[in-house]
Amino acid sequence: MYNEVYKNSKVRKFYNQIYDWAKSLPENVIVKKKNEAENLFKKIGITFSVYNNFDSSERLIPFDMFPRIISSIEWKRIKKGVIQRALAINAFLNDIYNSGEIIKAKLIPENLIYKNPAYEIKMIGFKVPKRIYSPIIGSDIVRINENIFKVLEDNCRTPSGVSYMIENREIMMRMFPELFEKLKIETVENYPSYLLDVLKSLAPKKCNKEPKVVILTPGSFNSAYYEHSFLADLMGVELVQGTDLFVNDSITYMKTTRGPEKVDIIYRRIDDKFIDPITFDSSSLIGIPGLFDSYKSGNVNICSAPGSGIADDKAIYSYIPDIIKFYLGEEPILENVKTWRCYEDDAKKYVINNLNKLVVKEVHGSGGYGLLIGSRSSKKEIEIFRKKILLNPENYIAQPILELSSVPIFDKKKLSPRHVDLRPFCLVGANKTKLVDGGLTRVALNKGSLVVNSSQGGGVKDTWILNE
Amino acid sequence: MLSRTAENLFWSARYIERADSLARLLEVGYRISLIPNTERGYTNEWESILETSGIKDEYLKKYKKISKEKIIFYLLFDPENSSSVKNCIKTARENIRMVRTAVTLEVWNAVNSSYHELDKNMKDTKSILKELPEIIEWIKRQVNLIRGTILNTQLINDGYDFLILGTYFERADFTARIINVKYFILLPSINYVGSDIDNFQWSLMLRSISSFRAFKWAYGGQEITYTKIIDFLILNMTCPRSLIFSIEKINHHLGRLSKFYKQTSTSNKKIGLMYKNIKNLNANKITEIGLHEFLKSFIEEINFVYKKFEQKYFFGLET
Numbered sequence: 001m002y003n004e005v006y007k008n009s010k011v012r013k014f015y016n017q018i019y020d021w022a023k024s025l026p027e028n029v030i031v032k033k034k035n036e037a038e039n040l041f042k043k044i045g046i047t048f049s050v051y052n053n054f055d056s057s058e059r060l061i062p063f064d065m066f067p068r069i070i071s072s073i074e075w076k077r078i079k080k081g082v083i084q085r086a087l088a089i090n091a092f093l094n095d096i097y098n099s100g101e102i103i104k105a106k107l108i109p110e111n112l113i114y115k116n117p118a119y120e121i122k123m124i125g126f127k128v129p130k131r132i133y134s135p136i137i138g139s140d141i142v143r144i145n146e147n148i149f150k151v152l153e154d155n156c157r158t159p160s161g162v163s164y165m166i167e168n169r170e171i172m173m174r175m176f177p178e179l180f181e182k183l184k185i186e187t188v189e190n191y192p193s194y195l196l197d198v199l200k201s202l203a204p205k206k207c208n209k210e211p212k213v214v215i216l217t218p219g220s221f222n223s224a225y226y227e228h229s230f231l232a233d234l235m236g237v238e239l240v241q242g243t244d245l246f247v248n249d250s251i252t253y254m255k256t257t258r259g260p261e262k263v264d265i266i267y268r269r270i271d272d273k274f275i276d277p278i279t280f281d282s283s284s285l286i287g288i289p290g291l292f293d294s295y296k297s298g299n300v301n302i303c304s305a306p307g308s309g310i311a312d313d314k315a316i317y318s319y320i321p322d323i324i325k326f327y328l329g330e331e332p333i334l335e336n337v338k339t340w341r342c343y344e345d346d347a348k349k350y351v352i353n354n355l356n357k358l359v360v361k362e363v364h365g366s367g368g369y370g371l372l373i374g375s376r377s378s379k380k381e382i383e384i385f386r387k388k389i390l391l392n393p394e395n396y397i398a399q400p401i402l403e404l405s406s407v408p409i410f411d412k413k414k415l416s417p418r419h420v421d422l423r424p425f426c427l428v429g430a431n432k433t434k435l436v437d438g439g440l441t442r443v444a445l446n447k448g449s450l451v452v453n454s455s456q457g458g459g460v461k462d463t464w465i466l467n468e
Numbered sequence: 469m470l471s472r473t474a475e476n477l478f479w480s481a482r483y484i485e486r487a488d489s490l491a492r493l494l495e496v497g498y499r500i501s502l503i504p505n506t507e508r509g510y511t512n513e514w515e516s517i518l519e520t521s522g523i524k525d526e527y528l529k530k531y532k533k534i535s536k537e538k539i540i541f542y543l544l545f546d547p548e549n550s551s552s553v554k555n556c557i558k559t560a561r562e563n564i565r566m567v568r569t570a571v572t573l574e575v576w577n578a579v580n581s582s583y584h585e586l587d588k589n590m591k592d593t594k595s596i597l598k599e600l601p602e603i604i605e606w607i608k609r610q611v612n613l614i615r616g617t618i619l620n621t622q623l624i625n626d627g628y629d630f631l632i633l634g635t636y637f638e639r640a641d642f643t644a645r646i647i648n649v650k651y652f653i654l655l656p657s658i659n660y661v662g663s664d665i666d667n668f669q670w671s672l673m674l675r676s677i678s679s680f681r682a683f684k685w686a687y688g689g690q691e692i693t694y695t696k697i698i699d700f701l702i703l704n705m706t707c708p709r710s711l712i713f714s715i716e717k718i719n720h721h722l723g724r725l726s727k728f729y730k731q732t733s734t735s736n737k738k739i740g741l742m743y744k745n746i747k748n749l750n751a752n753k754i755t756e757i758g759l760h761e762f763l764k765s766f767i768e769e770i771n772f773v774y775k776k777f778e779q780k781y782f783f784g785l786e787t
Contacts, residue, residue, distance in 0.1 A: 220566055233569050244472050255471040255784040257626060258729050 002145045002405040003417060004068070014071050014466055017182050022066055027413040030065075033175060034410070037063055040171050062459035063168060064409040065175070068420060068441040075437060075465045078141060078149055078424065081334030083433045084324060086137045086426040089156060089311045091327035093133035097123045097307065107322050112315055117364065120272065120307025122279065126296055129202050130430035133305040136195070138162075141334065141422045141439075143405035150335045152402075152421065154320070156312040157304055158269050161440045161460075162425050163227040166191060166234075168462040169438070184467040186437030191425065192234035194436060198429035199265050205298035211264035214238045214254060216245070218270045218286045228269050242270075247290030252300040265301045266291075272306045280306075314363045314397050315341060338400055342393040351398040352389055355382045358398040360389065373450065375401055404450055407461065409443060419444045421452050422463065437465040473567045474630045475782040480563035480579070481634030484614055487556035489642045490543055491607040493517050496676040498600050501536055513672070514539050520649045523549060537593045540600060545590050553607060554590070557583050572621040575614065582610040626728050629721040633777070636721075640714035640770050646676060647701055648763040670697055677701070677709040698751040698759065711766065712746050718770075719743045722777065735776035742769055 005011060011019045025033070041063060070078070095101050096113050097120075103110050113119055138159030140152045169188050173180055196213060203211040217228040219241050232239035244254050245263065253260035268275060274284040279292035294300045310316060318339035321332045340347035340358075351358060355374045362370035372385045389396050406417035424439035441461040442452035452458040500513045514534055518524035521543065530548065531538045545554045561583040564571055589606055591599050615635070622628045650673055670692050674680040683692070683700050686707065690696070702711045719739045726732045754762050779785040 229568065238470055240470065241472070244470055257469045257471055257474045257630075257725075257781045258731070260784060 001403040002143055004143065004405050004407045004420075005417075014069055018067060018069065018179070021176075021179065022408070022410070022415060030410055030413050033065060036175060037065060037171055040174060041167065061164065061454045062445060063171065064443060064445075064459050064461050065172070066408050066410055066415065067172065067179075067462045067464045068407045068422075068443075069464045069466060070422075072466050072468045074149075077333060078422075079435055079437070081149070081151075081332070082137075082139050082141075082424050082426045083435060084328065084330060084333050085139055085151065085154060085320065086134075086428050086433065088320070088324040088327050089137060089154060090132055090134055090428055092323045093305070093308055093311055094128075094131045095327070096310070097133075098125065098127075102323070102326055105326065107326055108316075108319050113310070116310055116313060116315075118307070118310040118313050120310075122292070123305065123307040128305045129204050129298075129301045132202055132303075132428055132430065134308040134311065135198055135202060135303050135428050137426045137428070138423045138440075139334075139426070141424070142337075142402055143420075143422075144402065145405075148335065150337050150402075151320070152337055153314065153317055154312045155423075157271070157309045159423070159425065160224045160227055160269075161423055161442075162191060163230040164460050165425070165436075165438055165440045165463070166230075168440075168460055172462045183464070186465040186467050188436045188438035191436045192231060194427055194434040195231070195267075196235045196237065198427040198432065198434055199267055199303060201429035201432065202301050202303060203264055204295075204301040207264040207299075212262060213265045213267065214240045214245075214263050216240055216242070216266050216268040216270060216275075218242075218274070222269075224269065242284075242286040242288050245288045245291070247288060247294045250290070250294050250297045250299055252288070252291060252294045263300060265303060267303050272309065275302065275306065314361055315343075315394070318397065337402060340398040342389050342396040342398065347398075348389065348393050351396075352386050355386060355398075357401065359401055360385055360396055360398045363395050363397060371451075373401060402450070404444075404452075407441070407443070409445065409459075409461075411447075416447070418447070419450050419452065420461070437467075439463050469570070469626055471782050471784055473570050473627070476563040476567040477570060477627055477630040478634040478637075478782075480560040481618070481631040482638045483556040483560035483563070483634075484579075484611055485635045485638040486551060486642070487553045487560070487607060488611040489638070490521060490551075490553050490556070491604045491611075492676055492678055493520060493646075494540060494543060494600065495604050496672050497536065497540070498597075498604070499672065499675065501597065516649050517543075520646050521551065522645070523551060537596055540596050541593045544596070544603065554586055557586055557610075570627050572617070574617040574621045578610070578614045578617045582614065585610075626725060629725050629728075630781075633718060633721050636714040636717040637770070637774055639709065640711055640718065641767065643677060643701060643709055643711055643714065644763050644767050644770070646673070648760065648767070651759045651763065667692060670694070673697070674700075679707060679709055682707060695751040695755070698754055702754065703746065703749060703751065712743075715739065715743050715746055715770075718773070722773075725781070733776060733780040735773050735780060738769070738773045738776065742773070 005015045005019060092102065096103070100113075102108055103113060134156040136159060138155040138161065140155070141149050142152050143149050165188055199213050200211050213235070214237055215228055215232045215235075217225060217239055219225065222228070229239050238244075238254065240254055246253055246255065246260075248260075252263045252266070254263050270286060273281040274287045276289060276292040277284045277287045278289045280287070291300070291302070292306070295302050318336065318341055321336055324330060324332045340351050342348045342351055351360070355372070358372075358374045360372040360374070372381065374382060377385075404419035404421060407420050408415035409418045411418075420441050420443045422439050422441055424435060427434040441463040442454070443459050443461055444450060444452045444457065445459045446457050449457060454460075494517070497514055497517050514536055515524065518527050518534075518539060523542075526549065527539065527542050531542070542549050543552055546552050547555065549555065557579075561579050564576060564579050568576060585606075589603055591603070596603075618628075618631055622631065650669070671680055674683050674697070679700065683697075686700060686704060687696055700707055700710065704710045705712055705716065707713060719742075722736050722739055726736050
């Protein structure tokens with residue numbers, strides 16, 4: 001296991017100052033600061049927007065004060081790699097919804113695309129604005145050793161967590177301003193203006209003035225509502241619900257006190273199937289009837305495009321290195337994790353015989369659900385998965401159990417290592433890509449655990465990219 | 469501004485005002501409960517409190533008979549009563565929460581902490597009567613705190629107008645209803661004029677809108693007469709609970725919106741007319757028309773203004 005702070009029991013150079021600082025904090029100060037951080041979270045949460053300073057059930061993913069540091073050299077490579085993937089993914093989406101060159105070239109099996117439940121038939125042949133399907137991509141990156149960062153998965157629909165990236169920084173700056181004098185740390189506060197800029201570059205065909213951007217939320221009871229209103233607030237755009245929008249004569253409007261106002265770009269934080277009850281799930285109450293028609297007639301852009309989700313399907317994931325080579329003619333900068341596709345006979349054979357050494361994932365699952373970690377599961381659990389895989393091999397992939405790198409947390413009163421991953425947020429607009437120098441570090445708070453998802457005992461840390 | 473935002477602001481202020489009105493009604497009820505029940509007419513007071521707040525039927529469905537403890541609980545805390553004080557504050561908070569960024573942090577904190585403190589003040593039916601004065605004081609204090617933060621911290625923009633309009637639409641409606649439920653005690657009648665009962669009933673009515681002292685000031689400590697009460701509650705611009713005061717405010721803020729958006733609506737014309745008419749009235753004329761008839765048409769007209777205002781700004785229908 002790679003320890004990001006120690007090397008041969010010595011503290012790495014760029015962690016020196018932080019390590020000394022953390023060690024010098026008296027126990028009572030740690031406890032006090034922890035409480036302070038929690039209170040600040042509540043307060044800042046409120047200042048920025050919503051929210052529930054008492055109904056903390058919705059919020060308050062545990063925050064750890066020990067920052068995760070990435071050197072500028074390491075970051076440069078991650079950044080390049082993430083941008084490369086984001087561009088390749090958009091080229092891939094554009095291809096499979098149009099001429100399907102990658103299928104003709106027999107690089108990806110036809111069935112994997114056209115029979116994939118995430119493939120949206122209604123999008124075939126439609127030219128999305130500026131050919132950008134997925135303008136916001138959050139790739140989950142793990143560190144294996146000194147030199148190797150690997151991408152565990154890409155999130156192309158509506159990746160969340162960016163509000164934590166910004167808030168974590170805000171908290172650290174308020175609590176420990178002295179650290180920011182000692183180290184030069186890249187800022188993350190530009191994210192909302194980058195996002196607005198990128199979205200504005202994706203105006204639909206029939207928009208010939210300054211485009212009007214809105215964020216579409218399922219409503220205040222959604223678990224990510226906090227983030228939706230946070231972004232709307234910092235971007236200075238309206239946060240709308242389905243009932244605030246309507247379509248007339250293929251044009252999308254929002255209801256305002258001045259009367260109907262045309263909307264050009266919708267950053268939607270609701271799933272494909274809910275966006276338009278006429279075209280998709282007819283039982284959707286949070287969608288806008290006629291929105292898809294308005295979209296296809298070039299009057300409004302929906303970001304991300306319906307059907308983008310196929311690119312983060314776990315079966316497609318294993319082809320990303322090929323996808324990068326095919327569209328960009330480049331070698332992948334960031335590696336994939338070795339993946340066995342259970343629909344391939346050899347792979348299936350290997351997987352069912354080595355389940356105790358593997359992580360098995362459902363192809364369409366997310367959030368750490370539908371997952372088997374072989375080394376930590378009972379014989380019975382393993383048997384259940386073996387049967388499942390044999391019954392329905394297309395539905396599963398398997399990966400080796402990764403030893404994620406570790407960074408210390410303040411456990412009770414002392415430092416103790418925990419596994420982490422990293423999610424940078426890459427923005428892709430018309431002829432431009434933007435990525436703030438930072439990301440969300442998620443940390444598995446339970447000792448030895450490899451699952452960083454907030455729904456399963458994960459917390460967050462501030463992530464510092466050094467400016468050297 | 470999004471129509472929904474305007475609507476949420478309007479209703480949050482409206483529910484706050486409603487909670488305030490309920491607290492004042494309960495205050496009257498409390499005073500009565502301190503008076504021996506032998507005098508005729510006094511126990512009816514609880515019934516008319518239910519009537520004024522428009523929830524008598526629902527109450528009777530649940531509790532079958534009139535009991536002051538139960539009525540108090542029903543008006544203050546009962547979760548099944550959609551317009552209990554608790555639900556008013558809860559709904560106000562939910563409305564503001566939806567549009568959190570349209571109000572200042574101070575306003576949000578005032579509303580939010582009222583909501584959370586309410587549970588601490590919640591009492592069961594046994595001790596509720598004893599605790600009532602304190603609870604009422606607390607509600608009034610919270611409402612004043614919320615209103616104060618609105619006045620002192622909000623930008624005076626269209627959002628502010630929607631907040632203020634919520635307050636005065638509710639107040640106009642409430643004052644009209646409270647006079648209407650009691651209009652019979654304001655009728656000139658040979659049997660009652662000048663009697664103790666009259667005086668007591670009238671003073672209760674003034675108290676229920678927190679205007680007992682104000683009345684004394686406004687009329688220089690003169691004897692209470694029904695014409696003076698009509699004048700005070702309906703036509704006196706110095707009384708913040710009078711109908712004319714609410715109408716003037718609504719007229720003013722609808723006018724501001726119209727200017728702000730450079731659009732006019734039927735509601736502007738109608739409220740302008742109402743204001744003009746009420747300015748030219750006097751208490752004797754109202755008695756001539758008939759107090760009940762006057763109030764009936766007043767309530768209808770103000771509802772009409774609200775409907776047009778709602779269609780224009782909340783539903784986006786041009787009128």
